[in-house]
Amino acid sequence: MIRMHYARGVVEEPGRRERKKQQTRRALIETAARLFGERGYDATSVADVAEAADVTKRTFFLHFATKEDVLLSDGPARVELALRVIGEQAPQAPLREVLAEAVHAMIADTASGDLPNGMAALRARLMVDSPAVQARVLRAVFTAQARIAEALRGAYPETLDRVTAAGVVGAVVGAVCAAAIASLENGEGPEAVSEAMRRAAAIALHTVDALGAESD
Amino acid sequence: MIRMHYARGVVEEPGRRERKKQQTRRALIETAARLFGERGYDATSVADVAEAADVTKRTFFLHFATKEDVLLSDGPARVELALRVIGEQAPQAPLREVLAEAVHAMIADTASGDLPNGMAALRARLMVDSPAVQARVLRAVFTAQARIAEALRGAYPETLDRVTAAGVVGAVVGAVCAAAIASLENGEGPEAVSEAMRRAAAIALHTVDALGAESD
DNA sequence: GATCATGAATACACCTGGTATAGTAATATT
DNA sequence: AATATTACTATACCAGGTGTATTCATGATC
DSSP states (O other): OOOOOOOSSSSOOOHHHHHHHHHHHHHHHHHHHHHHHHHOSTTSOHHHHHHHTTSOHHHHHHHOSSTGGGGGTTHHHHHHHHHHHHHHHTTTSOHHHHHHHHHHHHHHHHHHTTTTTOHHHHHHHHHHHOHHHHHHHHHHHHHHHHHHHHHHHHHOTTTOOHHHHHHHHHHHHHHHHHHHHHHHHTTOOHHHHHHHHHHHHHHHTHHHHTSSOOOO | OOOOOOOSSSSOOOHHHHHHHHHHHHHHHHHHHHHHHHHOSTTSOHHHHHHHTTSOHHHHHHHOSSTGGGGGTTHHHHHHHHHHHHHHHTTTSOHHHHHHHHHHHHHHHHHHTTTTTOHHHHHHHHHHHOHHHHHHHHHHHHHHHHHHHHHHHHHOTTTOOHHHHHHHHHHHHHHHHHHHHHHHHTTOOHHHHHHHHHHHHHHHTHHHHTSSOOOO
16 A cells, blocks of 8 residues: 655655665766766766766666666756646637747756756757767657647647647747757857747747648 | 779669669568568567578668668658759749648658558557657658758758758658657548648748748 | 679677666665 | 665676678679
8 A cells, every 4th residue: 555644744855765866866867967978978888877876787777768868857847847837828828929938938948947967058969979869859859849739739729639739839849959959060159059949939930820821 | 993984874783783782671671661560669679680581680780770770761762852852943933832842742752652661651650659760760850851951051042041941941840740740649540641741831831931020 | 714802791709778587775664 | 673665786688789700792804
């Protein structure tokens, strides 16, 4: 039987075990980020990371499903952010504005909330020369995109069916991603990259206006 | 010294060696497609495919860089198709129409030109339940998208800079892909999927009209 | 036609990502 | 204090992927 009703206050304080777990997790993330940054992604094996973090390779895979996943630890939070924005403004505000808000929030979060460990920046760097990372990140983006699309469809069931919602969100996210990568490959700095993402979002958001009238 | 001036006619006929190479390549593709279809992707090892095609595992990797790549053999042709469409209609026709033509050509090719081996259909099926396939396909799409964007930028240098081109193409491709997957996950048939892709493309193509005026 | 160079395929060893299993020790619950 | 969880370890294993030396058919040259 599962019972978790220890009344440690309103919010459940983690307890020593959970704290230690998060500690190893953080150690793995930071160690991985450091080694990937120093030696490159491919030149760093999971065994190296585990060794440097003083745990076994097995432990690494108890925390992360794949080697790439250690780079995606901040992904879920960003998706939750977007979903929260949608949940708050949802059916009252017009679709276009809600989607715009959500995307802008994610872009801003990527740019500003990244200072502590620089994970997004590192990920961007590694994406350029590691196909595996690129593929995994794209898949993560795609999954996130699908969740956002479902949330939007739920909020505007009369305007959006499942496929249309996916299409619209796909357009915006696709534009933002492609612009970001292009900007990165252009060698532009974080400032310019963010600007490129915002511009791409603004342009792609016009798809929303086109929802009713499809010529062709 | 390298000399390849055997005059076998205007077009270079392949010769026995090259033909045998292509033969093993085809055998690997067909065998892989069959086994993946029968047992599923993850349940089929590269060794299995090689064995069934009567070659060594090493030979498989001389033809394909990764296990996933054997599913992408028809990808390059589809990209070339789009580039050809762009190259033919390029700067004369308006950007919107050229992009529309290119995308429609790719969609049509996916739907109709797929009968011989059903590779696109198989790929779509396998994407749904194999993360590795999904990731690799997304990466392939992303790469293709970058090439198309570059071609467009070359054709309309005054309208498009690098980042904008990437954004526009990213929007259209992103919309089409997302719609296709959503439709597939909806359990819709090939007919409906194609229709979903066309609709998504039509909607996303409105981004092109928004190129001049960006109201943030 | 004999000879030589090329390159597709082989055989074999090896590394790394990822998993299964059984076990240990610290932590949480009663 | 006794018991149940559970993060972590140790170890062996599988599959994807690569390096290297070798074989052998093919294509070029004489």
